[in-house]
Amino acid sequence: MDANDMRREPMDVREIIDQAGVSRYQVMIGLLCFLIVALDGFDIAIIGFIAPHVRSDWNLSMIALGPLFSAGLLGLMMGAFLGGPLADRIGRRGVLILSVAWFGVACLGSAASPDIVWLIALRFLTGFGLGGAMPNAITLTAEFSPDRRRGTLLTLMFCGFSLGSALGGVVTAYLIAEFGWRGVLAIGGLLPLMLVPVLWVALPESVRFLALRNGNDARIAAILMRVARDRAGSDRRYFAAEDRASSSPVARLFDPRYRQGTLLLWLAFFMSLLLLYMLINWLPILGARAGLSLKQASVFAGLLQGGGVLGAIVLGVLIDRFDAYKVVGAAYLVGAAAVASLAATGSASWLAVGIFVTGFCVSGSQVCANVIASAFYPTSSRATGVAWALGVGRIGAITGSFGGAVLLSAGWSNAALFLILAMPAMLSGLGVYFAGAFRARAASASTSSDADVALTVHGSELGS
Template sequence: MPAIPPINVTAFIDRHRLSPFQVMTVVLCFLIVAIDGFDTAAIGFIAPAIRAEWQLTPAHLAPLFGAGLAGLMAGALIFGPLADRFGRKRVLIFSVVFFGFASLASAGSGDLWQLIALRFLTGLGLGGAMPNTITLTSEYCPEPRRSFLVTTMFCGFTIGSAIGGLASAWLVESFGWRSVLLTGGVMPLVLSLVLIWKLPESVRFLVIARKPVERIVALLQRVAPAEDLRGATFAVPERAPGSPVSHLFKPAFLRGTLLFWLTFFMSLLVIYLLSSWLPTLLRTTGLSLRTAAIVAAMFQVGGTLGAIVLGWLMDRFNPHYVLSASYALAGVCIATIGALATSPLLVSVAVFFAGFCVSGSQVGANALSANFYPTDCRATGVAWANAVGRLGSVVGSVGGATMLSLGWSMPALFAAIGVPALLAGMTMLTLGRFRARPARNPVPA
């Protein structure tokens, strides 16, 4: 009987149809990201109640928001490399449990600085969870549908944000602001029990970590129940020496790493600047508070739809060029907002397409970064790109106030905001052209 050649698990997953087991994995990651979105939106809704109870000024609240962003950045930097060393499932569950307990502790805060410290810890757990959901989803999805499934999974963030806003409004009125943090702590702890039971470890990680063959076969059998895997062996990619972080800067990946970092920085700068300041900017044109809030909400609606549509397009065309065109169009749409700001209907359309293009592209960039790096540094690559992007989110959140103080006209202001989106489009185009060149010394991923 001829020997059965070793199975390449990546090719195995790519050639089979999506199974219920893989759908379950995507749904579990969706729920993790949704809880992240709930927490992110909730802190903004409870801030007025915290301010009233503790008699704070708006300036006192700035560190509260900044602490969460700093925690997200630190969590991505720390937990990405750990996931490449110890596995996606283990780090994901730890991150979810960690931010659940941190959120519960936040509900008992006695003063502002205690709450700020606990919000940092909550962000630390959230920052570790989000990139690993992208990595795990990517590693279980077949290549022909990978971008669409990863971007659809990540829509859990905007859906969770919407639920967080609605739930917070009711909970604060009925039970006070601490009830929102309690809810945000209980949900991940309950979900962690389901994750321990149902969430699989990445089969690619198990192979590269040389885990028992029985574990790998059991997981692949759930991907393709009809396959006979008795006596199967698996092709083990060579694990490069050194830390996962050092792999990001090797010649084969250095240029891509820097281009992804620049893209994430510019993209999240625009997203957080518009998310934080768009209602305020629209109010200066004479729109009512209610109208400004509705128009601003179209940014999130557009982002959710954009993530799904762009993910579908990325699976059918060159994903770099899809994202490059989308980012460039985002710059145009953002600039258009300033010219249409006095017309609620037209500005709503412009804001919708700005969200569609820039937020949708950011989700697509997450999926693309997961596909760029090999298994032994994938979680680190995705996580560190997100961490650099968080620097952009801080610049965007703070930069809005600076731009307002300059006294620019609305068209000039939004034209300036659109420039980073155009730069993100240029970096994606550059990355696409770089990766299209035939490598002289190709490095197997």
């Protein structure tokens, strides 16, 4: 074989990325996705801060605010269910840019809402765009990350969500007196619209997606040259060493190789986000019932978020070094113990410790669960797998938001609530752990099957 033939030897794009270091180009992709999820967190956070002002301006009852909160979550769920399969069919880049533009326009439009009905409708549309953006940001970052560094890079990227949520509170506090709640929503819409042209120019398509769809070799080479110049070249041919889907991306989730793991991951996402949103929405009220001041309750809410950021970073490093399913499963179980321990004490200092540990283990594990979902499925259905897991998780978030109101109205004590809230964390841990066990069995069976096929082929060749 001459040199030209060697250069035309097909190369696996996944191997090129996995064997290369982390280039500036990959850091840039991660940073752009960081900004996208930061805007996601910012937009989700501001609605809670502007709600009292909306209520005051329009003389609304507390009950009327319920649909305003749930509309965004419902939009997030629907956007995730539709955005994932669309990205697996037409590409991650286009859907991601469209989603950012969509939620920017919808949020900007909501600033001009004439009444609560319009605001609720536009919050649903904003959530719809956000729902398509987040899973595709996760998927694109994952597909440009070397396997040995994927956990760390993805968790760092996803910390943008917590940063955006925190900035949402700070920005609202400073701007609402000057510009009102409409001005805050306008800023929430303008920021993503300003990011859209940057994404259009700088954000590439996933080379794994392009190779799987027999994309143009020159286009793949141009991207890979910026990832690993010494391994890629314009005169090479590229492929993705994965099986192509013979069915729709959604149907692929229920293929016998993935079905049980899909359901277990959905259990983990549903229970994890149920717990987190119940705590996020109702922690101030639970704190007030425990005799804490509003200032103390707000500090505790910050501890939950801060613990989640630190937990995501630490657990992200650990899942790159050890079995991700065991690490995340164990962290969820420790989180369950931390939640349960909150029922046993009225001490403010211990509550602070318990809430921080809960954020570290549960919120941090939820970020890592996104990493697990992105690695669980093949390229042909990865965006769908991540998006649908998040969509099911949003159903859990809605359940948690309303469930808190039901339990508090029924007169449950704080101690009883914390004990019952330990169960979702425990079920999340078990879901992740057994999804890992299922994946290990499926991989072992696949390896054995491949070996049997190879032996059969080799035997027939010997006999011919």
